Amino acid sequence: MKPMAQNLFKSLVSQYRAIIDYPFGILDDELYVLAASDESAVGKYMGELENLIRKDDHIILNRNIAYQPIYIKGKLEFIVYLENTGESSIKLLNILSIAFLNLKKVQDEKLDKTNFIKHLLQDSILPSDIYVKAKELRISTDTKRVVYIVKVSPENAENVYDILYSMYPSKDVDFLVNMDEETIVLVKEMPDSFTQKDIDKVAKTIDNMISSEIMCTSKIGIGSPVDTVREIATSYKEAKIAIEVSKVFDTERDIISYENLGIGRLIYQLPTTLCKKFLDEVFKKDSLEELDDDTINTIHKFFDNSLNISETARKLFIHRNTLVYRLDKIQKNTGLDLREFDDAIIFKIAMMVKKYLSANVIKF
Template structure:
């Protein structure tokens, strides 16, 4: 209860109206088991920051931040923590948004928790992910699976983006990376511009979506993300 939060904070001499952010560090703690002490070593002497283990895999840091701290500063803290685990690719760090009162710390934790999960689906190449960087991924993550299946069926009929060959998928991803720029995409793929146009025309015939049209491109991008989310959720079921 809210009153308990403030009474407990007063008893423990914890300031209530201070800017804080929550970090979650997911570790592979079945090895040495000294990850908690490693993380605590960074924050030694800083009695306004709190470090604790949530369960066998997750450590949280509730860090006090200054008014001048930017998103880059928050990310720098995450990088310092990550530096403790050099060579360990199993480490994932996520953090929520900065909150102004102690009652909102739980919100920052929930955001960090979501960032950790969503990051594994859409940003698997990153060890550090911020809630603010999730974009549309955090909306897709909250969609019920039946709705996702219905959406994919409406867009692709009986097909799935997984049915496309490697060349087509590479072309699509590179086209999105280059903000739908035909010239730059063909240059990076080392193909003639006309070859790229031919591939896009072929894709339009099979799906009814022209990736050179912004609205179609958005639909296609969302569909790819939805399929990725569905596949991830299926692995959890197993």
């Protein structure tokens, strides 16, 4: 029995404990106690039942304990027990069994939906089957959704999943999927009148919750909003690209939206051979490599201050003429005058391309 189902059973036991006078609980198919009104019994092995269970038996009585095996599609799923064998207690056992069975069915339906979403994200469902399967599972096919990818270290993944599950428990509206040991995906339904701020707010809430509750870092990639269930995979791919691009161009940000990647997104999708050719054409004879760290820092500050010489000089705590001298030197070495908008754009793109190539991304 999966831990999630066990937690649900414990919740149900907790609700019934206040109104049932006799000890009761539920065993898994291997005869271990999953949940019980007497919490000390949880985990206990009830091996004596092994020789008592017969498939045709509806109720098993043994040592003043009544057991009711529950079968689903011919397979033993669990056994509900009550420590009293009176007639009224047997009726009570039936009620308990129905409650546990209904809870199991609800949980299985949620798992079916989760598996469908996971296969959808992995592109392992035929396009012609997507709408048919979605309708079978009662998943809305025409609802606005956004995909969030949450990346955490493997040792924190389980705790992060539990936090996200507590934040978004409904499998009818939002879907939470474990993709691998460090990747959790949230497919979030959005209201009709949502804005980009609403999309970003979800990511910020998740990031704040993870950092405050578990005190660990995370990377959150956000895909574009989509209108149909078929497009969920597209939003997922975009969220993946957002995280990958941020590893190259924006390593310090924890939350990255595909729609805000800017020119980095374009560069990331270019073949590395084309990028190398571009650099060779822009910078003759390794002129970019000849620029020292101080010069590179000057260039970054100049770009940050919108090519404003006076403001850049002030931020660098240098004289205006010193900055002009540095810019002249850069022009002499590279052939690009950063005071000219077109040259500045070419240089900016070239620096990003170099950073992209330095990340050892290989695409032909």
